[in-house]
Amino acid sequence: MRRLWRPVLDGLIPYDAGLSLEALARELGRSDLVRLSANENPLGPSPRAVAAVEREAARIHLYPDGGSSALREALARRLGVGADQIVVGNGADELIALIAAAAFEPGDEVIVPAPSFEPYEISATLAGARVVESPLAGYDTDLDDVRRRVTDRTKAVMLCSPHNPATTIIHREPLLAFLDVLGPDSPLVVLDQAYMDFCDDADHVDGIRLLERYPRLVVLRTFSKIAGLAGLRVGYAVASVETIDRFNRVRAPYNVNRLGQVAALAALEDDAHAEKTRRLVLEERAYLSAELTKRGYAFPPSHANFLLVAVPDAAGLRTRLMRAGILVRDGAGVGFPGHLRFSVGLRETNETLLSLL
Numbered sequence: 197m198r199r200l201w202r203p204v205l206d207g208l209i210p211y212d213a214g215l216s217l218e219a220l221a222r223e224l225g226r227s228d229l230v231r232l233s234a235n236e237n238p239l240g241p242s243p244r245a246v247a248a249v250e251r252e253a254a255r256i257h258l259y260p261d262g263g264s265s266a267l268r269e270a271l272a273r274r275l276g277v278g279a280d281q282i283v284v285g286n287g288a289d290e291l292i293a294l295i296a297a298a299a300f301e302p303g304d305e306v307i308v309p310a311p312s313f314e315p316y317e318i319s320a321t322l323a324g325a326r327v328v329e330s331p332l333a334g335y336d337t338d339l340d341d342v343r344r345r346v347t348d349r350t351k352a353v354m355l356c357s358p359h360n361p362a363t364t365i366i367h368r369e370p371l372l373a374f375l376d377v378l379g380p381d382s383p384l385v386v387l388d389q390a391y392m393d394f395c396d397d398a399d400h401v402d403g404i405r406l407l408e409r410y411p412r413l414v415v416l417r418t419f420s421k422i423a424g425l426a427g428l429r430v431g432y433a434v435a436s437v438e439t440i441d442r443f444n445r446v447r448a449p450y451n452v453n454r455l456g457q458v459a460a461l462a463a464l465e466d467d468a469h470a471e472k473t474r475r476l477v478l479e480e481r482a483y484l485s486a487e488l489t490k491r492g493y494a495f496p497p498s499h500a501n502f503l504l505v506a507v508p509d510a511a512g513l514r515t516r517l518m519r520a521g522i523l524v525r526d527g528a529g530v531g532f533p534g535h536l537r538f539s540v541g542l543r544e545t546n547e548t549l550l551s552l553l
């Protein structure tokens with residue numbers, strides 16, 4: 197018999213995104229559902245991005261710019277790097293897959309903090325690489341443990357700061373010490389900074405500023421969070437020219453659609469909306485954190501737009517919140533049983549959530 201499918205697929209469970217927001221609203225009979233389970237932007241997209249999509253809508257019969265050139269050039273100016281140091285993807289998710297497609301082979305090892313954002317492990321496994329888990333120390337990435345696991349076979353280290361789902365950051369000094377120890381023949385070090393804009397800790401480092409010193413670093417960012425464009429799927433990687441050239445060799449020709457490109461460009465120019473989002477998230481995160489502490493809940497201080505809170509009976513509480521129209525994530529699904537993960541919402545939603553805890 198002909199064997200059609202790769203055996204590695206047998207061990208993979210298809211990603212279950214659950215019911216769509218619309219289907220769930222129908223099922224629960226509520227049109228006012230608020231989703232706090234996907235770390236989205238509580239203010240919605242930039243109005244400038246919406247206007248850009250409307251203007252572009254009549255041109256969707258035309259293929260997009262395959263290289264996302266205008267967006268890359270605007271990002272390059274903003275970030276102080278060359279446009280040839282950036283690749284734009286169909287969400288940061290696609291970039292994680294591109295890294296695997298370009299670099300990972302059977303026999304390679306990929307170090308992944310556990311728990312962490314699931315696609316790191318899935319893409320490495322799909323590529324035939326062996327995932328080496330480095331357990332978090334409580335809620336923190338343990339760089340000493342990661343370093344001990346680096347071998348000659350290590351192709352990449354996947355780091356996430358602020359961390360999803362633990363909300364913690366990797367501090368500047370330990371990160372630099374880690375990169376220094378790896379030296380010039382370092383594996384790729386992927387630093388996923390999807391939530392960077394919500395971190396106000398002066399000891400958090402902007403990975404892009406480290407690229408000159410550490411050419412094997414790959415920094416991931418997204419328009420899904422601060423810019424509120426999760427539904428359009430736009431993310432980007434910033435790295436050395438050589439690394440980006442390798443990613444471009446495995447990228448599909450028109451990977452980022454026309455609407456996503458113009459919306460991201462408009463969002464990039466809308467500093468006021470980004471600032472408003474950031475201010476709201478920081479204020480409401482402080483409010484939620486203070487109220488949760490008052491009520492005796494334990495959780496790591498969050499540097500992201502969501503919190504991870506230890507609760508008794510997470511599944512029951514999640515159902516109670518869902519009936520009240522608030523969707524949160526059961527920590528059991530993201531490696532933290534006994535916790536709920538929920539995004540920072542608008543004040544009214546946060547008050548309802550607190551009243552139900």
Ligand SMILES: Cc1ncc(COP(=O)(O)O)c(C=O)c1O
Binds near residue numbers: 235388417430
């Ligand atoms: C840590 C982390 N990286 C990457 C992503 C993916 O972002 P995108 O929506 O751009 O695919 C997410 C999304 O939640 C995330 O939490």
